[in-house]
Amino acid sequence: MKLVTQIAIILGLSLAAFFLHTFILDYVEWENREVEQHHSLLSLYAGYSSFSIMITIILTKIRAINIDYVGYSFLLLTGLKMLLSFGVFYGAIHDEVLPLTAIEKKNILTVFLFFLAVETFIAVRILNSRQQ
Numbered sequence: 001m002k003l004v005t006q007i008a009i010i011l012g013l014s015l016a017a018f019f020l021h022t023f024i025l026d027y028v029e030w031e032n033r034e035v036e037q038h039h040s041l042l043s044l045y046a047g048y049s050s051f052s053i054m055i056t057i058i059l060t061k062i063r064a065i066n067i068d069y070v071g072y073s074f075l076l077l078t079g080l081k082m083l084l085s086f087g088v089f090y091g092a093i094h095d096e097v098l099p100l101t102a103i104e105k106k107n108i109l110t111v112f113l114f115f116l117a118v119e120t121f122i123a124v125r126i127l128n129s130r131q132q
Contacts, residue, residue: 006056006122013118014049018042021110041107048115051081056122063126074123078116085112
């Protein structure tokens with residue numbers, strides 16, 4: 001599978017998930033809807049889709065060099081993404097003035113898990129693709 005196709009899949013799934021997520025949040029009532037949030041849904045999707053595209057590019061380059069290291073690289077890159085995410089959200093988690101709301105925590109986790117599934121799907125397709 002070509003790199004352009006993989007990136008198109010990531011962007012298409014990202015847009016579809018973003019609009020679905022926004023639609024669900026707009027039509028589901030929760031308390032404190034007007035509370036200021038640290039990170040908008042758009043910034044979450046933009047950041048994680050950028051991560052996914054970078055991981056896909058790196059995995060594709062590694063596959064061209066040696067397919068045996070794609071799985072290890074995927075685990076390493078996913079772990080790094082998790083550490084970077086924790087670093088970005090650490091301040092918001094421990095902010096006493098404006099703590100994360102429950103819905104914001106759910107949004108972050110939902111977006112993270114969605115992109116983890118997308119990256120896993122792409123990594124499996126990279127591993128299963130025929131030698132080019």
